[in-house]
Amino acid sequence: MKRIFQAFLFASIFSIVVHAQNETGILDMDEIRTPVKRKNIDIPGFGGYQVLKCDFHMHTVFSDGNVWPTIRVQEAWLEGLDVIAISDHIEYQPKSDDVKTNHNRPYQLAKDVASERNIILIKATEITRQTPPGHFNALFIGDASGYLGERATNENDRAAIQKPIDQKAFIFWNHPGWKATSVVGSYEWIDFVDVLHKEKNLHGIEVFNGTNFYKKGLDWCIDKNLTVLANTDVHGVIGYEYQLGNASRTMTLVLAREKTEAGVREALEARRTIAWSGKYLAGKEELLNNLFHACVKLKPAHFTRNDRSSYEISNESDLYFELKLKSGNGTEKVFLHPHSSQVISAKTGQKGLEYEAVTSFVRSDKNLVVEIGLK
Ligand SMILES: [Zn+2]
Ligand SMILES: [Zn+2]
Numbered sequence: 001m002k003r004i005f006q007a008f009l010f011a012s013i014f015s016i017v018v019h020a021q022n023e024t025g026i027l028d029m030d031e032i033r034t035p036v037k038r039k040n041i042d043i044p045g046f047g048g049y050q051v052l053k054c055d056f057h058m059h060t061v062f063s064d065g066n067v068w069p070t071i072r073v074q075e076a077w078l079e080g081l082d083v084i085a086i087s088d089h090i091e092y093q094p095k096s097d098d099v100k101t102n103h104n105r106p107y108q109l110a111k112d113v114a115s116e117r118n119i120i121l122i123k124a125t126e127i128t129r130q131t132p133p134g135h136f137n138a139l140f141i142g143d144a145s146g147y148l149g150e151r152a153t154n155e156n157d158r159a160a161i162q163k164p165i166d167q168k169a170f171i172f173w174n175h176p177g178w179k180a181t182s183v184v185g186s187y188e189w190i191d192f193v194d195v196l197h198k199e200k201n202l203h204g205i206e207v208f209n210g211t212n213f214y215k216k217g218l219d220w221c222i223d224k225n226l227t228v229l230a231n232t233d234v235h236g237v238i239g240y241e242y243q244l245g246n247a248s249r250t251m252t253l254v255l256a257r258e259k260t261e262a263g264v265r266e267a268l269e270a271r272r273t274i275a276w277s278g279k280y281l282a283g284k285e286e287l288l289n290n291l292f293h294a295c296v297k298l299k300p301a302h303f304t305r306n307d308r309s310s311y312e313i314s315n316e317s318d319l320y321f322e323l324k325l326k327s328g329n330g331t332e333k334v335f336l337h338p339h340s341s342q343v344i345s346a347k348t349g350q351k352g353l354e355y356e357a358v359t360s361f362v363r364s365d366k367n368l369v370v371e372i373g374l375k
Contacts, residue, residue, distance in 0.1 A: 041080040041248060042318045042339070045146045046294040049255035049272065052264065056124065056252060057137055057206065057231030058173065061099050062106045063126070064087035065235045069110040075205045075238040079248060083264050085124035086110060087137050090144070091151040091160070103144035126174065127164065129157050131183050133192040135174040137206070137231075138164030140265060148327035157192060165201045170268055172204035172229050175213045189220060197224060204229050204268070207282050208250050208275045210241075215364035218275075218282050222363055227268050227284050228252075228283045230275030248318070250277035255287065271299045279320040286363040292357060292370050295319055296336060300375040301348075311374065314341040321357050326369060327351035348375055 011214045033222035043051040058072050059065030069086055076084045079137040086106045093101050114121035125144050127136045129151055141164050148160040164171055173193060180187035196202035204227030205217040221228045230252045234241055235317060242249045256263040267273065274283035274291060295317035301309035315321060323334040330346035330353040346353055352373040360368040 014119060015113070018040075033090050038077055039080040039244075039248075042316075043253065043291075044098075044294040044317060045255070046290045049257060050259065051253040051291075052082040052256050052259060052267075053080060053248075054227060054252045054254050054264070055081060055231050055234075055249060056083075056085040056122065056139060057087050057126070057209070057233045058084065059088055059126075059233070059235045060086055060106050061095055062086075062102070063092055064094050066239060069106040070113045071237070073110050073114045073119055073121065074184045076119055079238070079244060081119065081251065082259060083120040083254065084114070085137070085139055086098065087124040087126045087139075088125045090147045091130040091149055093149070101149075102185065103147060106361075120259070120264060122261065122264065125164070127160050129160060129222040130154065132186045132190050133157060133175065134172055134178070134186065136161060136164075137174055138167075138169040138171050139268075140167075140261075142167040161196065161201075170203050170265065171196070171201060172206060172227065173202060173217075174206045174216050175212065175214065176205060176210035176211070176220075178212070187214075187216060193232035197226070203227055204273075206231055208277045208280070209233050210250060213276070213277070213282065213361075215279060218361060219364050222284065225271060227271050228273050228275050230277055230282070234270045240354075248276075250275075251289075252276070253341045269297055276319065279322065280361070281319065281359065281368075282361040285368065288357075288362060288368045289370060291319075292321065292360070292368065295374075296321060296370075298372055298374070304348055307348045308345050309374070310343050310345050312341055313344050313372070315339065320359065321369070322359045324358050326354040326356045346374055 006288045041053050045051050048151055060067055060069045072086055088106055090103060103125060111121055122139050123141050124139045125141055148156055177187035205221050206229045207214055208219040210233050211342035230250050230251050253274040253276050254264055254267045256267040274281055295315055297314050299312045301311050303310040318338045320338060321336040325332045328350055331344040334344055352371050355370050357368040358368055362368050
């Protein structure tokens with residue numbers, strides 16, 4: 001009885017409040033607003049690691065971007081990202097007549113907004129030299145006010161990159177082939193990069209930048225044990241550049257033990273990352289293979305006729321896999337769209353089928369090969 005009374009009391013108060021609001025003469029027509037809801041990007045972890053969705057390369061009005069730093073956080077939250085880095089250019093400040101140059105400011109402005117939304121914001125910057133050597137992102141930096149703003153000659157390249165090295169930053173080479181057609185020799189393993197790598201001051205390469213896949217970058221990562229990165233390098237509003245309703249932005253999948261800044265750094269340094277953009281994945285063979293098997297499941301045969309059995313195969317993730325039969329007797333091509341199932345068939349009595357995952361790259365010229373065990 002008491003409960004009924006409480007419910008009645010609550011309903012009465014509620015109606016008084018609603019009534020009072022109506023008496024202001026203002027009707028809120030909220031139904032036309034975009035609903036506030038975060039998209040969940042569904043990618044299962046494996047081996048004790050969770051998959052963090054990360055974009056480590058973005059710009060704001062504090063260099064040549066067109067949005068305020070907090071907008072980057074809001075976009076990332078809506079899209080289901082876990083970790084972001086705002087990496088405004090040090091040496092390129094085209095808006096400095098309107099926005100005061102302050103290389104620490106984008107991080108300061110966005111930090112609390114990110115923390116409130118459970119997004120890890122990593123302090124970062126883009127060291128922007130002439131090409132070659134080109135651009136480098138530095139993550140986990142300290143005070144950026146003393147970084148070198150001048151880039152007229154190559155003489156100061158080393159001094160410029162020395163700043164984040166001294167701060168023990170995680171440094172990666174950005175978009176290595178972005179001037180491949182206009183600057184001869186720029187899409188090569190140049191001496192400047194080789195020296196950094198030999199000193200252990202280069203930690204990764206941006207294999208995907210926006211909608212470009214720098215295939216040589218993948219080979220360098222595999223051959224020289226560097227971290228594979230995939231980022232947007234977004235300058236405008238993210239929704240103007242990506243069809244977010246159908247897909248996600250280009251991003252780095254980080255296999256982390258925990259969702260903390262230290263967890264992200266540990267995973268980056270241990271090279272546990274996979275590049276993802278649209279239907280494409282790129283990274284180390286073992287990681288891609290484990291990811292595939294965490295996402296794709298095959299049920300035991302549900303039907304057999306004339307020595308041929310049917311099996312249900314499911315993709316339980318938001319990733320996409322396209323398979324082409326490599327060995328065995330079974331369905332030739334399998335398209336595994338996000339969160340979908342389909343039926344494949346195979347000659348009865350085989351242990352398994354071998355497929356080439358044609359949109360998953362383990363080298364520039366080599367796709368992931370997966371074993372699908374038949375039961
Ligand atoms: Zn750049
Ligand atoms: Zn950039």
